[in-house]
Amino acid sequence: MxxxxxxxxxxxxxxxxxxxxxxxxxxxxxxxxxxxxxxxxxxxxxxxxxxxxxxxxxxxxxxxxxxxxxxxxxxxxxxxxxxxxxxxxxxxxxxxxxxxxxxxxxxxxxxxxxxxxxxxxxxxxxxxxxxxxxxxxxxxxxxxxxxxxxxxxxxxxxxxxxxxxxxxxxxxxxxxxxxxxxxxxxxxxxxxxxxxxxxxxxxxxxxxxxxxxxxxxxxxxxxxxxxxxxxxxxxxxxxxxxQTLYLRVKKQSKNAFRIASFLEKKKNIDKIYYPGLPYHKNHLIAIKQQRYFGGIVSFSMKNDKIESAKKIVTSTKFFKLAESLGGTKSLICHPATMTHKSTPKEIRIKSGIQDSLIRLSIGIENIEDLIEDIDQALK
Ligand SMILES: Cc1ncc(COP(=O)(O)O)c(C=O)c1O
Missing domain, CATH: 3.40.640.10 (Type I PLP-dependent aspartate aminotransferase-like (Major domain))
Structure with missing residues (x-):
């Protein structure tokens, strides 16, 4: 089978x-x-x-x-x-x-x-x-x-x-x-x-x-x-x-790739973390051992301020502000003040979690709607 x-x-x-x-x-x-x-x-x-x-x-x-x-x-x-x-x-x-x-x-x-x-x-x-x-x-x-x-x-x-x-x-x-x-x-x-x-x-x-x-x-x-x-x-x-694992992950990975590619064009974005991007530092290992690149995309802003990230994560309509990931519904999260708030700042920064880092868990919604949502939040 x-x-x-x-x-x-x-x-x-x-x-x-x-x-x-x-x-x-x-x-x-x-x-x-x-x-x-x-x-x-x-x-x-x-x-x-x-x-x-x-x-x-x-x-x-x-x-x-x-x-x-x-x-x-x-x-x-x-x-x-x-x-x-x-x-x-x-x-x-x-x-x-x-x-x-x-x-x-x-x-x-x-x-x-x-x-x-x-x-x-x-x-x-x-x-x-x-x-x-x-x-x-x-x-x-x-x-x-x-x-x-x-x-x-x-x-x-x-x-x-x-x-x-x-x-x-x-x-x-x-x-x-x-x-x-x-x-x-x-x-x-x-x-x-x-x-x-x-x-x-x-x-x-x-x-x-x-x-x-x-x-x-x-x-x-x-x-x-x-x-x-x-x-x-x-x-x-x-x-x-x-039961729908393969369907969901395939669609989430496809959506995530589109979001990562969209973010690449944005001038106010600093770093984008997605193993599917050719310049991701472990892209070749991801190609070797993964079937898809997954549904999570993280990015940081050129204006690396907690306040600017907070403004973005509270401005999305479809991406709901919540911890956790991997569900059908798209989620947005600000690690520095949410999932990693108890990590001391120097350790957090050392592991690449900048003040403005934002994590997206991409769901199974229509990709045009998701891109539009991120676009208006970035503006
Ligand atoms: C990579 C990873 N491992 C383990 C856990 C813990 O799982 P649970 O929240 O179901 O206890 C999490 C939760 O976010 C996780 O992201």
Missing amino acids: KEETKLIQNILSDPLTGAISTPIYQTSTYIQKAPGVHKGFDYTRTNNPTRKILENLITSLEYGYASLAFSSGLAAVDAVLKLLECGDEIVAVDDIYGGTFRLLNLYKKLGIHTKFIDTTNVEECINVISKKTKLVWLETPTNPTLKVSDIEDISIKSKNKNPKLLVVVDNTFASPAIQNPLKLHADIVIHSATKYLAGHSDVLAGLATVKNPDLYEKLKYIQNATGGVLSPIDCWLTIRGS
């Missing part, structure tokens, strides 16, 4: 009634014939049929061995971090999602340290790997400056240096419609399914897909022990939303 067919056909119908839509098994427990004798389900924290369908679906889309669905993206991240022990080290991309950064700081208290590095520079990334390194944590493309790291090159070289480490890729910004990290030798793929996978800004969800049975057993144990599972109704919303 080709990927689009696989996505639709792996969303199972109900064998009991023939209902074409996946049933929502809204139950906490299951009747047992005798103690321990049941149909594979005993308690919903441990297992649930609707969750199983979602987990199997993402496993097939990401070419994994098995998956686990969590109550949010960060709950999935947290479960993976619990694979580590005191004294272990992590090497992570320097402009990692702020929530993951916050969580890694909490793990510092437990003796697990993270070295942040520009992973677009493969040599630098490999150099910092030591015997203590247990995880290499990539996000590609990153938020909001869309840096792209070479998953295959980093995975192969880092495991050559330390065969015991695992490569984790947070694939939230790309989604499986754009890239499949496990095919590029990563070990674990994380999704904030809140974004492109569920795709309609109506649910919080997290997914972790792993490459081998051993990792699955460990993560399954952690999930059952800690309990951050996705509820049956939220599993259903994620399954329903994901």
